[in-house]
Amino acid sequence: MAVLITDECINCEACASECPVAAILEDSNEKNPYDEKFYIKPESCVECVGHADEPRCVEACPTEGAIVWDMPYTAEFNEYYKEKNEQGIYNIRVHKKKGLMLPEIKSQPFIEDIAMSDRESHATIGEW
Ligand code: SF4
Ligand code: SF4
Helix, strand or coil, rough: EEEEEECCHHHHHHHHHHHHCCCCCCCCCCCCCCCCEEEEECCCCCCCCCCCCCCCCHCCCCCCEEEECCCCCCHHHHHHHHHHHHHHCCCCCCCCCCCCCCCCCCCCCCCCCHHHHHHHHEEEECCC
């Protein structure tokens, strides 16, 4: 990640098909750790860097506050993602050879202009 889907999500399905890296799972997907909302795989989300100027999922989403900022998926935040994965907030992929695909194994691009304070507070993305 990354960006994070919140409890505001209404399962409308508008975002998933817009993601250029297929990082968004619907509520019924067995890899989605939640029952009643969509889920963004943090180990896959590239914040649309190289694909669009803004996160495409946010542009598609009709619900204010359903998609918010999360920390960059980089080695600096390895512990953050490890802890949240243990808590069941994320369901990070386990690679057959490499093991848990934490950011120290493979980091992802992120939008550098976003203030860390906005990421820490999970600020809503976009203007409403
Ligand atoms: S920010 Fe982009 S890459 Fe990340 S989940 Fe949304 S559409 Fe996919
Ligand atoms: S577009 Fe927004 S409300 Fe709809 S499924 Fe995605 S995150 Fe949830």
